[in-house]
Amino acid sequence: MGWSKRGNGKSYDSLNGYGTIIGFLSGKILDYAERIRKCKFCDSGRKKDDHDCRKNFQGSAKAMEASAGAELINNSSILKEANLEARVLIGDEDSCTIAAVRRGNPKTIFKLADENHLKKNFSRDLWKLSSFKEIKKRSIDHIKKCFGYALAQNMGDAQNLAKTIRNIPDHLYDNHENCGSWCSRRSGSKEQTILLTNLSLFDKLSALCEEYAANANKFSIPASSQANESFNNIMAHKSPKNICYSRSESSSYRLASSVCTKNDGDSCIVEIRQKLQLSPGRHTLFYTKQLDAKRQKRALDAKLPAAKKRRIIKTQEREELRKNNENSEGVQYKSNCGLSQDCEDLEAFDESLINGPNIQISAETCNLVFFDLETSG
Ligand SMILES: [Zn+2]
Ligand SMILES: [Zn+2]
Structure with missing residues (x-):
């Protein structure tokens, strides 16, 4: 699913969204659907049948994904024509598309997790533990690597995958009894690079790994929704998110054109x-x-x-370079660094450079010039 307006992670308020189903083997788009919430002609009081009206959805932007997904899998005319029934859905774990699909379909639909989203979620869950001192970028990278190895080496074997994931905390705490052949510490050939010691962290990590291990059958078959992301890129190129095309039929044509580009x-x-x-x-x-x-x-x-x-x-290499540069340059960019009077990081600077001379400025004494630095956009 893609939306035509950027969400900021907390709120999504796009006027339209589009969903595609892509064949696992061919990598081509089988069918697509869109959800459009607004039509400028209808809004200006014109009748629905005197223009090419594309408005077809009332709900919220977040509900679009489930709605389009259910339509594509249960009622796609193209799949019906080819006498095909989708029984396995590969997707991220973020939406309740699968629930909507199952509601409208009497057959059992299987759900597989998408590998990329899965790894991203795992990393996000790890960052939530960052209140522990031992959880730093370096250790998180290592845990992620262990998780990645577990996935890659147990393709199609849910039982072993669950076992390997459950073993990750032990491995991190220097207990390699149940590690596989991949673990170089097991044979004592290498020194342990990441060694955790905090016991309450061990409990948290075990609980986290247990959660993933319990769902191992959902991601033991490697499935990637990379093709969807590549399609979203094509769409972003043809219908840039900073321009609103979604109030007329324009967005539909752009979507159809993107589908053609993706397939042919x-x-x-x-x-x-x-x-x-x-x-x-x-x-x-x-x-x-x-x-x-x-x-x-x-x-x-x-x-x-x-x-x-x-x-x-x-x-x-880029990460190294960034670290080196930032260390030598000191603070160059930080949100609100112009406002913070006693920001410790700014000590390296001459304070008067940041805060300016100590003069009261008012509209009476100065000609004020306003400007806006739209840096985040
Ligand atoms: Zn309309
Ligand atoms: Zn180990």
Whole structure:
């Protein structure tokens, strides 16, 4: 599911959203649906049938995902035509789409967790424990790595996966009795890099791992919703989130165009033009071919193990560079750093540089100039 307006993590208030179902094997979009809450023509008092009205939803932005998901899986005309029934749903754990789907479907629908969202949620749960001193970025990265190994090495074996996940806290607390062959500490060949000692943290970690282990059958089969994210990127390109297209039929056309690009590449433009009996255009032909070739090459390259390794190394290098730079520069950017009078981090600065000369400024004594630094946008 994608929304056409950015959410800030707490509230989502997009006027429209779009959902797609993507085949696990083909990676292509099978069907798509959209939920539109507003129509500028209806709002200006025009009748619903005198314009191309696309408004089809009343509820909140968050309810769009479940609604579109249930429609796509239970009532998709394309799936029905092909005599297909979806029985396994791969998705994130954030929405109640699966509940909506099951409500409208008499058959048993299985749910698999998406690997990327799963890892992200696991990391978020770990950060919640950051009140413990031993939970730092370095230890979290290590725990995440253990979790990743557990997933990768127990594909399709829920029982072993659950066992491995339950064993993670023991491994962190230097108890390697039940570790698998992957653990280099077991054979004593390497020193333990991350060693935790806090016992109440051990209980919390065990509870967390137990929670994931109990659901191991949901993610023992590796399933990724990466294709959805790539589609969301195409859509963000054709319908930028900072411009509102969702009050007219424009957003629907942009969505349909994104679906074509995702499934057939940019050369679909040429076919569409031919269908409309327009000349395809020499430059368009050349340009779209070039774009498609580039995209295919990039997709193939990105899957290679060498490319993955390179990405990890690059990320580490950037992180190192950031740390080094920030250490040598001192505080350069911090929310409200201009307002905080006694901010400790700013001690390195000459205070008068931040706070300015001690003069009372008022509208009578000065010509005031207002400006707005929209840095977050
Ligand atoms: Zn309308
Ligand atoms: Zn171990």
